[in-house]
Amino acid sequence: MAQKTYMQAINxxxxxxxxxxxxxxxxxEDVGQFxxxxxxxxxxxxxxxxxxxxxxxxxxxxxxxxATGAAxxxxxxxxxxxxxxxxxxxxxxxxNQAAKMHYMFGGKISIPMVVRAPQGAxxxxxxxxxxxxxxxxxxxxxxxxxxxxxPADAYGLLLxxxxxxNPVVFLEHKLLYGVEGEVPEDAGPIPFGQANxxxxxxxxxxxxxxxxxxxxxxxAETLAGKGISVEVIDLRTVTPLxxxxxxxxxxxxxxxxxxxxxxxxxxxxxxxxxxxAESAIDYLDAPIxxxxxxxxxxxxxxxxxxxxxxxxxxxxxxxxxxRS
Amino acid sequence: xxxxxxxMIQMYMTMYRIRQFESKLQEFFADGKIPxxxxxxxxxxxxxxxxCAALRKDDYITSTHRGHGHVIAKGGDLKMxxxxxFGKSTGYCKGKGGSMHIADASLGILGANGxxxxxxxxxxxxxxxxxxxxxxxxxVCFFGDGASNQGTTQEALNLASAWELPVVFVxxxxxxxxxxxxxxxxxxxxxxxxxAGYDMPGVIVDGNDVIAVNExxxxxxxxxxxxxxxxxxxxxxxxxxxxxxxxxxxYREKSELDEWVKKDPLPRFSKKLLDDGILSKKELxxxxxxxxxxxxxxxxxxxxxxxxxxADIFEDVYA
Ligand SMILES: Cc1ncc(C[n+]2csc(CCOP(=O)(O)OP(=O)(O)O)c2C)c(N)n1
Ligand SMILES: [Mg+2]
Numbered sequence: 261m262a263q264k265t266y267m268q269a270i271n272x273x274x275x276x277x278x279x280x281x282x283x284x285x286x287x288x289e290d291v292g293q294f295x296x297x298x299x300x301x302x303x304x305x306x307x308x309x310x311x312x313x314x315x316x317x318x319x320x321x322x323x324x325x326x327a328t329g330a331a332x333x334x335x336x337x338x339x340x341x342x343x344x345x346x347x348x349x350x351x352x353x354x355x356n357q358a359a360k361m362h363y364m365f366g367g368k369i370s371i372p373m374v375v376r377a378p379q380g381a382x383x384x385x386x387x388x389x390x391x392x393x394x395x396x397x398x399x400x401x402x403x404x405x406x407x408x409x410x411p412a413d414a415y416g417l418l419l420x421x422x423x424x425x426n427p428v429v430f431l432e433h434k435l436l437y438g439v440e441g442e443v444p445e446d447a448g449p450i451p452f453g454q455a456n457x458x459x460x461x462x463x464x465x466x467x468x469x470x471x472x473x474x475x476x477x478x479x480a481e482t483l484a485g486k487g488i489s490v491e492v493i494d495l496r497t498v499t500p501l502x503x504x505x506x507x508x509x510x511x512x513x514x515x516x517x518x519x520x521x522x523x524x525x526x527x528x529x530x531x532x533x534x535x536x537a538e539s540a541i542d543y544l545d546a547p548i549x550x551x552x553x554x555x556x557x558x559x560x561x562x563x564x565x566x567x568x569x570x571x572x573x574x575x576x577x578x579x580x581x582x583r584s
Numbered sequence: 585x586x587x588x589x590x591x592m593i594q595m596y597m598t599m600y601r602i603r604q605f606e607s608k609l610q611e612f613f614a615d616g617k618i619p620x621x622x623x624x625x626x627x628x629x630x631x632x633x634x635x636c637a638a639l640r641k642d643d644y645i646t647s648t649h650r651g652h653g654h655v656i657a658k659g660g661d662l663k664m665x666x667x668x669x670f671g672k673s674t675g676y677c678k679g680k681g682g683s684m685h686i687a688d689a690s691l692g693i694l695g696a697n698g699x700x701x702x703x704x705x706x707x708x709x710x711x712x713x714x715x716x717x718x719x720x721x722x723x724v725c726f727f728g729d730g731a732s733n734q735g736t737t738q739e740a741l742n743l744a745s746a747w748e749l750p751v752v753f754v755x756x757x758x759x760x761x762x763x764x765x766x767x768x769x770x771x772x773x774x775x776x777x778x779x780a781g782y783d784m785p786g787v788i789v790d791g792n793d794v795i796a797v798n799e800x801x802x803x804x805x806x807x808x809x810x811x812x813x814x815x816x817x818x819x820x821x822x823x824x825x826x827x828x829x830x831x832x833x834x835y836r837e838k839s840e841l842d843e844w845v846k847k848d849p850l851p852r853f854s855k856k857l858l859d860d861g862i863l864s865k866k867e868l869x870x871x872x873x874x875x876x877x878x879x880x881x882x883x884x885x886x887x888x889x890x891x892x893x894x895a896d897i898f899e900d901v902y903a
Contacts, residue, residue, distance in 0.1 A: 294763035294835060317733035317769035318700050318761050349699065349736065384620030384671075386682045388698030556901050559892075561671030561679030562619050567894035 262445060267437040269411035270300055270376075273418035274338065278308055281336060284422060287314040288323060288340030288376075297342045298378060298437055320346045324375060325353035328427070331373040332361065336422060343389045344377035344431060347396075358427040359402035370425045374418075378434040380471060380521055381558045381569050390558035390565075392470075392522035397429045398498045398531065404428045404452060405499040409473035411441040413496055416450030423449065433471040433521075453500030457509070461491035464579050465509040467518045467532060469495040472551075472570075476519055479575035488583060498528050506532065507540050514545040517578045521570060524552025546582035551575050589862050593871070595637045595794050596857060599629040599850055601875050602653045605662060608879060609652070609669065613829040619671050622683050625653035627792075627824035628756060630849035632657035634797025635724055635754050638805045644692040644710045644723040646703030649684050650756075650823070651696030654726050659691045662882035672889035679892040680900065692721075700761070701734025703727060704753075708740045711749030711814075720809045723751045724801070730761020732775045741816065745782040750808035752801060755818040756791065762827045763835035776818040784814050791819030792849040795856075822847075 264272070278284045286301060292315040295302035305313040316323050320341060327337040341347055347354065358371050381390040397405045404426055408414040414432070421428040458473065459480050468476040473494045480490035491509050495502060510516050516536055518529035529550035536548060551574045559565055606624045613622050625632065628650075636645070636657035647654040655665060660676075668675025669683050676686045687695035694710060697703050707725030714721040731737055732755060744751040755775045759766055766773070779786025785804065789796045797819055804815035822844035826833045833841075857863045863871075 290762045290764060292763075297762070315764050315768060317764070318730040319733050319735070321735050346699065349701070349734070384682065386620060386685060386698065387680070388684070554897060556897050557680075559680045559897055560620060560677075560682030560685070561673075561892050563891050563894055564671075564679060564897050567897050 262443050263440055264411050264443050265437065266408075266411045266414050266432070266439045266441070267298070267300055269415035269443055270418055270432065271302065271304070273415045273422070274301065275304060275307065277419060277422045278304070278312060283334065284336045284338065285312045285314070285330075286338050286340070287316050287326070289316055289318055289342050291315060291340050296340060298434060300376070300432075300437070301340070320350035321353055324350040325357065327373045327375065328353055328358040328361070328371055331358075331371040331427075332369050336372050338374040338376060338422060341375060341377035344379040344393050345388050345391050347377065347393065354403070354427070355400050359400050362426065363402060371427045372425045374421045374428045374430050376430045376432065378432045378437075380433040380435055381565055382435045384560060384562060384565060386560040387557040392520065392553075394431055394498055394520075395522055395527045398528055402427065403499060404497065406430045406452065406497045407470040408432070408496060409436070409470055409494050411439065412443045412447060413450060413456070413494075415443050416447055417452070417496060419449040420452055424452070431470065436471055450496070452497045453502050454496065455502035455505040456494040456496055457491065457505065458494050459490065459492040461489040461513065463489040463513055464515045464517060464583070465491045465493060465506070465513045466575060466579070467493045467495060467506055467516065469498065469520065469528075472519045472521055475570070475572040475575055478572035479579065482572065482576050483579055488579060490579070501532070503535050503539075506536060510536055510540050511543045514543055515582055516544070517549040517551060517575060517582075519551035519570065519575050519578075522552055523555055524550050525555045527552050549578040549582055551578050591637060592857060592862055595633045595798065596853055597871055597875060598633040598636070598657050599794060599853065600872060601662070601878075602629045602632065602656050603850055604875060604879050605656060605665070606652060608883065610825065610829060618669055618683070620682050621828045621830070622669070623650040623828050624823070624825045625650055627844060627848070628758060628821045629653055630794035630797055630853070631754065631756050631791045631819045631821055632726070634794040635726070635801045637798050638802040639722065639724060642692060643721050644694055644707070646694045646707040646710070646723070646725045647696040648703060648726055648728060648731065649696065649698055649700065650728070651684070651686060655686050655688065655693055655696065658688075658693050660686065660688055660693065662878060663885040666882040666886035667889050670886040670889070671891065672886055673892040673896070674885070674889040678896065678900070701727070701731045701736040704731075704734075704737040704740030705743070707751050707753075708743045708749055711744060711751040712747065714750055715747070721750065722805050722808045725751055725753045727753065727755055728761060729755065729757040729759065729766050729775060730764065730769065732778070733769055741778070741782045741784070741814070744814040745784050748811065748813035750811075751814040752804045752808055753814060753816045754801065755816065756821060757818050758821050758823045760823070760827070760836065765835075774818060776816055779816040784816055786816045786818070788818045788820065791821030792847045792852065794849055794853050
């Protein structure tokens with residue numbers, strides 16, 4: 261077992277895939293010698309050279325579009341958006357091109373590309389550098405959407421993402437980069453669509469992903485002190501969505517809370533709540549609760565950002581509300 | 585005092601105000617007093633100062649992530665700027681925006697911008713409003729060398745030229761977009777060359793010479809006011825600090841910075857003011873002292889101001 265950071269785990273997965281497959285290449289803004297804005301691609305330029313680790317101009321539309329074209333022409337590009345917010349500049353290339361080509365062309369062309377992007381609030385970066393946008397991507401058929409919470413998952417899911425023959429949006433939480441965890445020496449790809457039950461419990465199910473998994477575990481600990489046994493499910497990927505694991509858990513606990521950092525309105529939690537209501541409403545003893553950010557842009561000032569960002573406290577409150 | 589002398593002094597004061605403001609921020613950031621991240625304008629003061637001295641109060645600007653200089657030059661209030669950067673409720677954006685999002689509608693400042701290239705189309709739109717109302721206002725779009733490669737910037741240049749909008753595109757070519765030198769991000773050396781593709785004048789000026797900047801922008805502004813359409817002015821300059829505070833600048837040679845520091849726009853201009861007898865040494869010192877006091881007051885205001893209340897997050901989502 262090796263102890264490493266989330267960032268190192270991503271870096272390792274990139275390096276190993278590049279060593280394994282010469283069709284894998286990286287490009288994006290400042291990903292070369294600079295090593296990426298957050299340092300995720302450090303050392304890769306030195307090892308693989310400019311041909312495979314390439315700085316682009318500031319040109320997100322062309323970054324996503326070029327990854328799409330390169331993938332259509334047989335490469336396996338992994339491109340980086342410095343912040344997920346910048347997807348706004350390149351939406352067409354991802355949503356209308358990359359996501360739809362396989363289907364529109366009757367399965368004749370595949371787009372094996374990965375878009376890596378950090379998301380999330382917590383560094384005082386304000387409205388255009390702090391969003392959590394997974395629901396946007398989840399809404400588009402043709403994309404796969406990955407949100408690892410731990411270093412081991414970041415590693416294993418990125419291997420899978422790079423080997424997948426579809427466009428994959430790989431969302432890293434910027435506050436997780438420094439988080440350490442065990443990554444087994446013999447770790448391999450982790451299949452998409454297999455949620456991880458990270459804590460077993462009998463009274464209530466909490467579904468989370470990305471950084472919110474830590475808040476869910478913290479909440480579970482607090483609730484255990486109050487005699488409430490919580491099951492925590494880390495989804496790992498929202499497309500594909502492991503609805504079976506959620507349903508099985510709900511059939512056992514009879515209550516469900518879905519928690520994410522993104523704005524609650526029309527978030528992933530809404531989709532999960534709807535699917536559970538459709539399939540298992542008779543098993544529920546309480547309303548399904550969603551924990552998410554308020555319906556506002558991300559504010560700058562620390563007390564505002566703090567008020568914006570949901571965490572363990574909000575999850576505990578949601579559970580207590582349905583348990584009282 | 586003649587009008588032009590007065591203007592020269594104003595331009596100098598603006599540069600000095602920016603220099604002092606940014607130097608203080610550098611200190612505050614190092615001391616951990618400022619949340620988030622900060623992009624400083626040190627070394628590029630002549631561009632904002634020379635440009636905004638060519639504008640009226642009712643003219644518009646769009647700014648960038650490196651926007652403090654633009655806002656100060658357009659007449660921004662130091663107190664409200666400092667308070668915003670500190671995240672205080674008395675700041676320009678009530679603490680919601682921070683360093684990258686300062687705006688002042690009363691001064692035509694349509695906002696700094698966290699999205700590189702975000703300002704171009706907005707500038708074109710403001711130009712459209714002016715044209716629509718039949719007014720003689722002008723919009724300046726500040727944008728970096730890095731931003732010049734964004735589709736949004738190119739689309740804005742095209743729209744402005746196709747519709748003959750009163751927009752002056754002021755490019756701040758400081759040689760880098762974060763770590764990426766222009767030699768790697770584009771095949772041409774001069775961003776002004778791109779103007780030809782849009783059939784608009786493309787001018788290159790020494791961005792560390794405030795008079796040269798002012799003359800070039802003034803000519804473009806006059807042209808735009810008279811319905812002559814947009815121009816592109818490329819100001820060659822250099823940022824002294826890292827891309828953001830905390831950036832170790834491993835991608836560029838210290839000697840390159842040293843060369844540019846020798847071209848510091850401030851002493852260069854103050855020497856001219858002294859040599860030409862526009863100011864005496866004593867008057868210059870008095871002006872410095874006045875601005876230093878103004879800045880001290882802004883800092884005190886920011887420090888003493890309250891933080892916003894958590895419930896404030898819900899305000900201003902919609903008009
Ligand atoms: C759409 C978008 N892409 C990338 C970034 C990250 N970023 C912020 S500033 C910057 C460099 C901008 O370079 P330039 O336009 O030359 O301005 P300078 O920083 O040199 O003033 C980058 C890449 C961003 N904020 N927005
Ligand atoms: Mg630049």
